[in-house]
Amino acid sequence: MAFWRDIRVLRIVGQIVFLAAIAGGVGWLARNLQANLSESGLSIGFHFLRDTAGFPISEGLAYDPTRVNGYAFWVGIVNTLRVGVVGIILATLLGTVIGVARLSRNWLIRKLAMVYVETIRNIPLLVQLFFWYFAVMLAALPMVEDSIRLPGAVFLSRRGLYMPWPVPTETFGMWAPYLLGGAVLSIGVYIMRRIRLRRVDRPGLPILWAACTFLVVALAGWLVTPGSPLALDLPVLQRFNYEGGMWLSTPFLALVIGLATYTGAFIAEIVRGGIQAVGKGQAEAARALGLKHTLVLRLVILPQALRVIIPPVTSQYLNLMKNSSLAILIGYYDLLNVGTTIFNQTGRAVEMILLIMASYLVMSLLTSLAMNYYNHKMKLVER
């Protein structure tokens, strides 16, 4: 047989042609890039990250416009993580509650949960974010002078949410060792309980024991320390605005509410599917063995449901992180917003796009690594 009809040769030739075509395409783009850049007198380089940023960022880490671009970008990354973490926690809670409600024995609750899921999932996230930000936060909330006063010195207005926040006092240094000791001790207790439960082969909640240990030690430390190691910083209305306490901006609130309610609806469907995927017989068998309702849920249904739930929920978490980039459209300083601002100031298109893409890729990678680890832990242990 002639060698050009040999399938093995054809395969290798085909791959070489394919790679050559791709390399040619990339090369062509790169040449255009070079030509276009040299035409406008630009070159690729990351020195601009050390230049003064010169634009304000109103929330997140301590920052002022005299800091460098690189630090500004870092502030943006931290802001994205802030929204992502808070959003993921809230979306998970909401999604679990709605998902369980979808399976409630109560007809009304079931239907309400369904209406929620179908409404939220079929409206674009951006429309919902605009609704929360422009229609609710900026149009429906009162001005800062007549803020809505929520219980516990929390104030809500167009400026955002001001709430009390604990700040360390000068005696905090004396209390800190207790915190550290409590943490170490609680980890020890956790491991001991785990070993003990494994030995007697009984179910239990070692995390509860650990938490109690930590709390007891921390409380004891608090009582021993002279004065109070933490003071509550209350927001107080000054002439134009509140001072002190913790401030959450309206874009942040709108973003967190929008992302949590949106992703929560998707998670609810996943949770419902996961619970339904556990055979009816499993719950019946567990109840036949005399397990109580809560134990059936915790020991039989949840571990099996989680196996089905975790992989799709992971991709929802990733979606939430990526969707947080819509922040730019409601003026929250996330990494895309800061990145595009730096681009507008410096004109460094290629570098900024590389940085932005790389940041998102790293975040996605870290999230899926963490979830894969958890998934691995929950996986079915076959005999």
Place this chain on the structure above:
Amino acid sequence: MTEPLPPPTERVPVVRWLKRNLFDSWFSTLLTLAALTLIATVLHGLGRWAFTTAQWDVIPANLKLLLVGTYPAEQLWRVWLVVFLLCVLSGFAAGRRRGIFLRIAAVVAASTFVLGVMPFPLATRGWLFGCFGVTAVGCGLGALARHARDQSWIRRTEIALWVVSFPLSLIVLNGIGGILPVVEGRNQWGFMLNLLGAVSGIGLSLPLGILLALGRRSRLPAIRIVCTAYVELIRGVPLISLLFMASIMLQLLLPDSFRPDLVIRAMMTITLFSAAYMAENVRGGLQAIPKGQYEAAYAVGLGPTLTTLLIILPQALRAVIPAIVGQFIALFKDTTLFGFIAILELLNISRSVLGNLEWRGRIFELYVFIGVVFWVLCYAMSYVSRWVERSLGVGER
């Protein structure tokens, strides 16, 4: 053999139904009461707002702007022409195939009729009744075609017409040198851009996604690695950052002579973005096909290409219809992000309406309208998907 009777349906008296479903235990009763309070509060608030406070005049006054943007009024007949084309085709499908198509066409006809009796300008009402009539005509033709002898010819023509209808619509809407005047300002067409972006994205991202999925499972390492890298890279970054890239980077990457305009760029981006997700859905379906299917196909003498086309893909795609439609819905919703690169699609054009002094503060009304428009279309898509899934018997065989 006699057909087995369906199981008897249980008839439950109202009181027992209430007891079982709403007042089962004290907890359930509590939940019911809480839910009732919630529903009453929301409905009362919403109803009072919708019927007294809300000033809905902003919607009809700006309807043309919202739906077709700055499309010139004297050229609007072209948009209607495209709508007519779609009405005829869906009517034809309804008459010939019945089933879900009949239901879709019925909804289309009913809504055009209802809109036609609304107090719109006379011309608009005329067009709307035209849609109704055209759908009916298509339906009649379809019913006739149902009895024709040569069905395969009709089927092929019908599919060809559907395929041709999209480029044809684009030509009619955009205009073509010499015959139809070209309409300027393509990036300000309002809701039409959402629809066009979604349709072109859906039409192109599925074949592209299938190719990527096949490439990712290829035995040839070069192809596999390139496809995997593409899918994972695209899935790792948000769409909006890709749009940002398309808006500023493309002019650096392409030579001066070749500069696609903003709308084309946005459509390309959303297609390439969606294809990566589509590839993952299709790959899921491919993985679900047992090895025996390949072996059986090879055993009857089919080559790799024919095996993939005739045996594997039909089964794989059928298994993942819900995921694919979910991706279509996501793509449609994502067209609202076009606004980020200064394209005046529905959401962005609503902001320019709000910028008009006359309509300031009608923010709730506008967003509710936009939400309802998207909701109806997305819900319809998922409804059709569930119907198709059921009629194909996925998960039953």
